[in-house]
Amino acid sequence: MTQTPESLKRILGHCGNKPISQILDDVSGVFGVSVADMIGHGRKSEFMPARRAAMYLSRQEGHTYSAIGRAMNRHHTTVMDGVFEVGIAASSAVTT
Secondary structure (H helix, E strand, C coil), X not given: CCCCHHHHHHHHCCCCCCCXXXXXXXXXXXXXXXXXXXXXXXXXXXXXXXXXXXXXXXXXXXXXXXHHHHHCCCCXXXXXXXXXXXXXXXXXXXXX
């Protein structure tokens, strides 16, 4: 399931400081992946789009990379990469 930044932002439903836990719940419902799977250490390909979407949306809500990493059991540089990957996917979707 490829998501653009615009379609991901619709998951949020509003602009503001939505807590990361609420973003995880929202993304979980949209992608059909449990929050435990998103924040767990599994590397199955079906978890990755949801995990990256949650990272991207959390960053869009103004949370720091470190805060997102703590909430998702990841290093902040992993969060940076996840956010970057969503941006790259979105830019390639727009240009094709």
